[in-house]
Amino acid sequence: MLTYSFEGITKPLYIHLYQCIREDILSGVLPANSRLPSKRSFAKHLGVSVITVENAYAQLQSEGFLYSLPKKGFFVSPIETRVTQWPETPLPAAEPTVPPALTPAIQLSFASNRTAAENFPFPIWAKLTRETLSEHREELMEPSPAGGLPELRTAIAQHLKQFRNMDVRPEQIIVGAGTEYLYSLLIQLLGFDKVYAVENPGYQKIPRIYQSHGVEVQYISLDAGGMSIKQLEEKGADVAHISPSHHYPTGMVTPIGRRYELLAWAAQQPSRYIIEDDYDSEFRLSGKPIPTLQSIDQSGKVIYMNTFTKTLSSTIRISYMVLPRPLLAQFDRTLGFYACTVSNFEQHTLARFIAEGHFERHINRMRNRYRLIRDGLLSALHHSDLHAQVVQISGQDSGLHFLLKLDTQLSDQELLKKAEQAQLRLSCLSQYYLTEEDEPPQHILLINYSGLAPEEIPQAVNLLERCLK
Amino acid sequence: MLTYSFEGITKPLYIHLYQCIREDILSGVLPANSRLPSKRSFAKHLGVSVITVENAYAQLQSEGFLYSLPKKGFFVSPIETRVTQWPETPLPAAEPTVPPALTPAIQLSFASNRTAAENFPFPIWAKLTRETLSEHREELMEPSPAGGLPELRTAIAQHLKQFRNMDVRPEQIIVGAGTEYLYSLLIQLLGFDKVYAVENPGYQKIPRIYQSHGVEVQYISLDAGGMSIKQLEEKGADVAHISPSHHYPTGMVTPIGRRYELLAWAAQQPSRYIIEDDYDSEFRLSGKPIPTLQSIDQSGKVIYMNTFTKTLSSTIRISYMVLPRPLLAQFDRTLGFYACTVSNFEQHTLARFIAEGHFERHINRMRNRYRLIRDGLLSALHHSDLHAQVVQISGQDSGLHFLLKLDTQLSDQELLKKAEQAQLRLSCLSQYYLTEEDEPPQHILLINYSGLAPEEIPQAVNLLERCLK
Numbered sequence: 001m002l003t004y005s006f007e008g009i010t011k012p013l014y015i016h017l018y019q020c021i022r023e024d025i026l027s028g029v030l031p032a033n034s035r036l037p038s039k040r041s042f043a044k045h046l047g048v049s050v051i052t053v054e055n056a057y058a059q060l061q062s063e064g065f066l067y068s069l070p071k072k073g074f075f076v077s078p079i080e081t082r083v084t085q086w087p088e089t090p091l092p093a094a095e096p097t098v099p100p101a102l103t104p105a106i107q108l109s110f111a112s113n114r115t116a117a118e119n120f121p122f123p124i125w126a127k128l129t130r131e132t133l134s135e136h137r138e139e140l141m142e143p144s145p146a147g148g149l150p151e152l153r154t155a156i157a158q159h160l161k162q163f164r165n166m167d168v169r170p171e172q173i174i175v176g177a178g179t180e181y182l183y184s185l186l187i188q189l190l191g192f193d194k195v196y197a198v199e200n201p202g203y204q205k206i207p208r209i210y211q212s213h214g215v216e217v218q219y220i221s222l223d224a225g226g227m228s229i230k231q232l233e234e235k236g237a238d239v240a241h242i243s244p245s246h247h248y249p250t251g252m253v254t255p256i257g258r259r260y261e262l263l264a265w266a267a268q269q270p271s272r273y274i275i276e277d278d279y280d281s282e283f284r285l286s287g288k289p290i291p292t293l294q295s296i297d298q299s300g301k302v303i304y305m306n307t308f309t310k311t312l313s314s315t316i317r318i319s320y321m322v323l324p325r326p327l328l329a330q331f332d333r334t335l336g337f338y339a340c341t342v343s344n345f346e347q348h349t350l351a352r353f354i355a356e357g358h359f360e361r362h363i364n365r366m367r368n369r370y371r372l373i374r375d376g377l378l379s380a381l382h383h384s385d386l387h388a389q390v391v392q393i394s395g396q397d398s399g400l401h402f403l404l405k406l407d408t409q410l411s412d413q414e415l416l417k418k419a420e421q422a423q424l425r426l427s428c429l430s431q432y433y434l435t436e437e438d439e440p441p442q443h444i445l446l447i448n449y450s451g452l453a454p455e456e457i458p459q460a461v462n463l464l465e466r467c468l469k
Numbered sequence: 470m471l472t473y474s475f476e477g478i479t480k481p482l483y484i485h486l487y488q489c490i491r492e493d494i495l496s497g498v499l500p501a502n503s504r505l506p507s508k509r510s511f512a513k514h515l516g517v518s519v520i521t522v523e524n525a526y527a528q529l530q531s532e533g534f535l536y537s538l539p540k541k542g543f544f545v546s547p548i549e550t551r552v553t554q555w556p557e558t559p560l561p562a563a564e565p566t567v568p569p570a571l572t573p574a575i576q577l578s579f580a581s582n583r584t585a586a587e588n589f590p591f592p593i594w595a596k597l598t599r600e601t602l603s604e605h606r607e608e609l610m611e612p613s614p615a616g617g618l619p620e621l622r623t624a625i626a627q628h629l630k631q632f633r634n635m636d637v638r639p640e641q642i643i644v645g646a647g648t649e650y651l652y653s654l655l656i657q658l659l660g661f662d663k664v665y666a667v668e669n670p671g672y673q674k675i676p677r678i679y680q681s682h683g684v685e686v687q688y689i690s691l692d693a694g695g696m697s698i699k700q701l702e703e704k705g706a707d708v709a710h711i712s713p714s715h716h717y718p719t720g721m722v723t724p725i726g727r728r729y730e731l732l733a734w735a736a737q738q739p740s741r742y743i744i745e746d747d748y749d750s751e752f753r754l755s756g757k758p759i760p761t762l763q764s765i766d767q768s769g770k771v772i773y774m775n776t777f778t779k780t781l782s783s784t785i786r787i788s789y790m791v792l793p794r795p796l797l798a799q800f801d802r803t804l805g806f807y808a809c810t811v812s813n814f815e816q817h818t819l820a821r822f823i824a825e826g827h828f829e830r831h832i833n834r835m836r837n838r839y840r841l842i843r844d845g846l847l848s849a850l851h852h853s854d855l856h857a858q859v860v861q862i863s864g865q866d867s868g869l870h871f872l873l874k875l876d877t878q879l880s881d882q883e884l885l886k887k888a889e890q891a892q893l894r895l896s897c898l899s900q901y902y903l904t905e906e907d908e909p910p911q912h913i914l915l916i917n918y919s920g921l922a923p924e925e926i927p928q929a930v931n932l933l934e935r936c937l938k
Contacts, residue, residue, distance in 0.1 A: 015757060018757075055756065058755075058756060059756045059757060062722055062756065062759065062866070063722065063724065063725050063759055063760065064694070064722065064723070064724015064725040064726055064727065064728070065724075065725050077724060077725065077726050078726060079725055079726040079729055080726065080729050080730060080733065081729045114610070114612070115610055116610070117606045117607045117609070117610040120606070120609075120610060122602060122603075122606055125602065126599065126602040126603065129598055129599075129602065130595065130598075130599060133591060133594065133595040133598065134591075134595065137586045137589070137591055138586045140586070140589075140782070140784055141583070141584055141585070141586040141589060141782055141784055142784070143583070143783055143784060144784065177646040177650070177786070177810035177811070178808055178810055180807055180808060180810075181646070181650065181810055184653055188681045188682065188683075192661075192682075192683040205806060208806055209807075212657045212803065212804065213657065213661075213682075214661040214683075225533075253531055253532065253533065254533070255532065255533020255534075255546060256532055256533040256534050256546065256548055257533055257546050257547060257548040257549065258533065259533070260548055260549050260550045261549060264549065286527075287524065287527060287528045287531060288484060288487075288528055290531065290532055291532065309808075313609070313610055314612055314808070315609055315610055315611070315612060315613065315812060315813035315814070316812045316813075316814065317646070317808065317809070317810050317811065317812050318812075334681065335681065337674060337677055338649055338678075339647055339649060339778075339783070339786065340786070341646035341647055341649075341650055341786055341810055342646070342786065343646075343784060343785045343786050343787075343811075343812075343815055344784035344785075345784070345785065345815070346812055346814065346815070397531070
């Protein structure tokens with residue numbers, strides 16, 4: 001009879017017995033269809049209780065190693081373990097949490113818009129989270145509708161009314177874990193057979209997301225008014241993805257005339273839509289915010305999108321879109337089965353953050369802070385040796401960056417390389433040209449300043465000076 | 470000269486002036502290319518300051534209503550506002566938060582697996598959230614890698630080692646906002662041109678998600694061992710989506726022999742993969758957990774998936790997948806640009822919840838609770854009048870439901886209708902058959918009991934008795 005030693009075994013005896021038998025089955029010691037000892041005789045033979053053998057057999061049976069025949073006992077299942085082996089690909093190295101040693105450490109950056117930890121409203125967020133977790137337990141366990149919790153959607157609708165003068169019903173708002181995710185939902189809603197048009201120059205990630213979903217992307221050049229309608233027509237676009245209130249990176253505002261042309265273009269075909277990406281309209285630093293395209297759309301052709309990742313923190317993944325009424329029923333029918341991707345805990349917290357006025361105060365505080373940094377930076381540039389090389393500064397009234405055109409012999413490539421050596425991270429407008437079609441303008445820097453602390457301004461300008469010498 | 474009244478205006482004067490001029494432009498009162506009064510004379514005429522006119526003109530210019538010519542002044546932009554109108558679709562009614570009045574209110578349900586609020590570990594979750602928000606501010610503002618925070622991935626890898634005996638490196642783990650989202654990432658990774666095979670009977674949502682992404686779905690019948698290899702071959706499947714440790718709704722465990730056959734099937738073609746959906750393996754109530762398919766996969770063909778929405782709460786959207794090594798580099802290259810869809814706040818909290826042992830304790834507590842409910846339910850069924858009608862009970866050892874086969878003249882349709890009238894929600898195995906191909910078995914109820922409180926058992930059994938009378 002089969003014999004296994006139980007000496008020194010600290011785990012449950014049935015687990016040990018299960019493992020021993022399993023090994024013998026997999027190695028072929030116990031051949032297919034061979035009969036195992038009866039429970040009672042096996043238990044006696046091994047000096048364990050019948051229940052130990054019973055549990056081991058039960059586990060082996062439930063995993064399919066054994067089968068049983070009534071009144072005949074337990075038998076080994078025939079198992080074919082041979083699997084063709086593919087050569088193993090070496091595992092890539094762990095994601096570097098620090099840049100590789102050869103790249104000089106970056107001290108300061110004009111290339112990122114990360115929120116500094118000190119700017120996030122931690123005390124109030126912590127208070128609201130605490131209250132949510134203690135006062136809303138039942139609601140926190142109720143599944144959220146696909147589009148998000150009614151409380152949050154109502155708060156966002158009110159915010160859009162007050163801040164953007166948009167008349168939006170909470171049902172039109174769809175909350176999701178970041179705009180990237182919402183683009184994916186939109187492709188599912190509008191169709192994988194559609195042609196998606198993106199701005200060129202533009203934010204590289206947007207065409208990448210469309211391409212990752214296997215849909216056709218067309219790059220549309222920008223003229224003085226924004227996306228060229230002629231190119232939209234020529235390239236057979238169905239969906240135009242634009243940021244009319246503040247284009248990244250040029251800072252361009254699509255003028256009202258072009259806006260109506262875009263709406264007219266969309267209204268010509270039932271398949272046509274416009275995605276209005278309003279990613280940083282909160283941070284216009286002069287005048288009033290530019291009205292949205294959505295608010296003059298009478299034909300239900302504009303899908304408005306915005307995010308809390310720019311205003312609060314990129315590490316809070318909450319964005320939303322406003323669907324035009326004609327798309328609402330379609331969303332409910334085709335995508336309403338999805339679970340909302342944002343946890344109830346953060347939806348509740350954010351709903352209160354907005355409804356109690358904290359969001360508005362936070363934006364005002366941040367706008368003042370950004371204005372301060374911008375003014376400090378412009379003044380420092382003006383008083384630096386760089387001043388003589390500054391050809392033009394533009395886009396300084398809105399958003400979190402401006403364009404700085406320089407008079408220099410250096411190519412953009414050389415400039416970026418010198419900057420890295422000076423431990424300063426820069427980005428150039430030319431890097432945002434996504435096709436070979438248009439000749440990218442040279443010597444225009446994108447000065448993203450929201451990640452900079454006011455006290456870092458002198459050093460940042462100093463480093464920039466050094467790059468251009 | 471243009472005249473506007475400023476009487477009783479409480480908003481900033483420049484905003485009022487801007488609005489008046491804008492209206493006159495849009496209505497045609499101010500025709501295209503007409504010249505506006507000079508700032509100075511207009512200010513004098515209106516009795517406001519020059520700066521008010523300046524600000525109004527600047528806003529109108531930045532929105533494209535006006536253009537300026539050097540030394541000539543401001544002119545009205547030509548704007549074509551006519552847009553073809555599509556007939557407006559009526560807005561669907563607001564999502565009902567309570568079921569419509571005609572449906573009788575449901576008292577009890579055997580059809581859902583919602584976590585009751587009292588079962589969520591609120592005190593410890595609140596404590597960890599509070600600590601995270603006060604102690605980890607800097608880290609909370611650092612963008613998470615696409616696959617999730619290293620802390621969380623390390624904690625999950627350790628949990629998988631201890632609980633599932635899986636050898637997984639943290640880099641292989643990809644965290645996302647729910648398994649539904651992860652399926653979308655997987656389609657992007659494996660390809661839109663692949664054929665995705667799902668289990669029939671099975672969970673309806675899975676084929677819906679694939680279909681929503683426009684990829685081909687094939688339904689594969691289950692025989693006694695699970696997915697039929699023959700059908701996988703015949704239907705040209707590339708990716709098999711299965712739940713080998715506990716199939717929903719049949720409760721079937723794929724035996725070890727079929728597991729090796731599935732691995733052999735996958736190894737035959739580079740394009741073939743297996744998605745192992747291990748959605749509730751934590752809740753096996755007898756014996757040890759069934760080992761994963763992933764742990765015997767030597768060819769890098771199994772993508773393992775699991776979720777915290779079943780173990781913690783469906784309203785916390787955190788799931789993860791374990792990529793086989795050969796797919797890792799491809800993920801980094803093609804999808805590494807995505808932001809992680811789970812907020813840092815909850816990633817940090819969950820990482821600590823697992824690392825400090827709370828997750829294991831929570832699962833043990835829940836397993837005991839579910840065992841108690843299951844035992845109570847089985848005993849109540851045994852002692853009820855229903856007992857005579859019970860043909861078979863199966864799958865009661867694992868997961869959060871079992872199957873109850875009844876001897877009844879009622880069709881499943883009639884049974885469901887009677888249950889709704891008795892304010893009891895039921896589901897039948899036949900509802901999970903997704904094609905016409907297989908004849909669904911009748912009179913088998915799915916008894917999902919995790920949403921039931923122990924004290925509700927007598928009433929639930931009582932209502933069930935009533936339906937069958």
